[in-house]
Amino acid sequence: MSVQLSPSPTVSVSEAMTHDEYLGALLKQSEGQQIRIHAEIVGWLQELRQRAAYDAARQRMPTRQDEEWRFTDLSELLATQFVKAQTVVPRQSAIAPLTLKEASQSRLVFVNGVYSPEYSDVSALPDGVFVGNLAQLPLEDTYEAIKYIAHHDGEQEVFTALNSTGFPDVAVIWAKKNVIVETPIHLLFVTSVEEHPTFCLPRGLIVAEKGASLTVLEQYSVTAEDCSDRPTQHPYFTNSVMEVFVEENARVNHTLLQRESGDAFHICKTAVAQSRNSHYTCNTLHLGAKLSRHNLDVWQKGEHTETYLNGLTLIGREQISDTHSGVWLNYPHGTTNHLHKCIVDHKAHAIFSGKVTVPQKAQETNAAQLNRNLLLSPKARIDTKPQLQITADNVKCTHGATISQIDADELFYLQSRGINADSARNLLLDAFAAEILDRLPLPSLQKMVAQCVSCRTYE
Structure with a gap:
């Protein structure tokens, strides 16, 4: 196997500097990014x-x-000058708290976007599934992989294009035809903070061939001695892209957990293509980062697809968390159901924009979208925009949004049963989040996120 450490070509950014000096500086930083790949x-x-x-x-x-x-508001991001993150090997004690027992031997770790074999272990996975980076993928399969990378709709979006100019590695999860992978796969992206603000460009590819089945946890976190999503006075910028291809009759259960540092900027893209009779579930959990934005795009590439999107945003202090989703149902008999919940405290600001597009040829589509929000502080803010764009006439589509505070009648009811006010409030918050947490595929992940909810809402 021939593997080569290849630098990126030098790219002129004079035009970008004219129109946007900041973007030009990021492009210049990504020049010369080395990546270990097959020479071919x-x-x-x-x-x-x-x-x-x-x-x-x-x-x-x-x-x-x-x-x-x-x-x-991207003003804080634009006010911070970043340099490219370096390749490092953190201490074992910094990685251990981020691991999950169900995936102790099905874990793939990337530090600052680069594969870390020291902390990766995929020995429990069966034959027929590849979990590693692009350099480890056999050459004949690599030729197939590059037909998928950067070929999704929306590749030209500015942050996605920025990722493509300088990603330092590619995480690859590939299940062959009819392979059922019962062991959950943990894809862990860790940032190691440095003295100067840094940025990294993680990249991933998930392919489930015809009849295959996968469960994947994609996690973003930071090396920290304390709670990983608390501020550390070390800002950094993570700009990630994950491409998911679910082929005919395949199933992918995909969970995204974002627990970046409270000083971080996190912008990620999840691009999904579903073939005929495929099933895709995405559970998104956004807890950390000073500013985060998740662009979740799902394209139906055949009829009879099923798409289930579940999301929970839990933010406080002055955090900003933005979720933008788009589902394009271009064929008949598609089903999609999207439930996204936000719990917003202090001066935090949550944004939700969800769009479901149903053109004329997508007859007998069943689409539902609901955004439910809790404001825990008079200074907390929610902006919500659920959308349906329908030109088909034989469909069943619903959408809606609610914004509220904790119900006073429910609090009174619990207090009348002998529960004090604080415990009653926290019990209601736990119940609000549990509808999403109960849908997570890993018990240890459910427990970990429930503890985060308790810690953040009991303060």
Whole structure:
């Protein structure tokens, strides 16, 4: 097997500097990013880098004048100058608290976006599934993998293009035809903070071939002595992209856990393509980061697909968390159900924008979308925008949003049963979050996130 450490080609950013100096600086930082790959695909990588850099340089950083960003203030991000994160090997004590017992031998770890074999162990996985980085993938399979990487709709979006110009590695999870993987796979992306603000560009690819089945936990966290999602006075920027391809009759249960430091900026893209008769579930949990944005896009590529999206955002202090989802149902007999919940405390700000598109040919579609929100402070803020765009006439589609405080009657009822006010409040918050937590596939993950909810809401 021939593997080569390949630098990215040098890309002129003069045009980007003219239109947006900040974006130009990030592009310049991503130049020369080394990646360990097969020598035979270096040409493909160079072409991808050049195309992505061109797409990014023609754009500008989003502002609140852009409709899709009008509730999200990027001023703090734009006020911070970042340098490219270095390849490091953190201490075992920093990684151990982030692991899960169900995936002790099915764990893939990346530090600052680069594969870390020291902390990865996939020995419990069966034949027929590959879990590793792009350099480990056999060459004949690599030729197939590059047909998927950066080929999803929306690749030209500015942050996605920025990732493509300089990702330092690619995490690959690939289940062959009819392979059922019962062991959950833990894909752990860890940032090691440095004295100067850094940015990294994690990249991942998940492929479930025809009839295959996978359960994947994608986690973003930081090396920390204390709670990983608390501020550490060390800002950094994570800009990640995960591409998921669910082929005919395949099933993927995908959970995204974001527990970045409270000083972090986290912008991630999840791009999903579903073939005929496929089943995809995505559970998203956003707890950390000073500012986070999740772009979740699902494209139906065949009829009879099932898509279930469950989300929980739990923020406080002055955090900003933005969830933008889009589901494009382009074929008949599609089913999608999206439930997203937000718990917002102190001066935090949560944004939800969900769009379901049902064109004329997508007859007999069944789509539901609901955003439920709890404000725990008079200064907390929610902006919600559920949307349905329907031109088909034989469909069943619903959408809605609720914003409320803790119900006074429910508090009174619990207190009348001898429960004090604080315990009654926390019991109601636990019940509100439990509807999402109960849908998580790993018991230890349920317990860990429930403890986070308790810790954050009992303060």
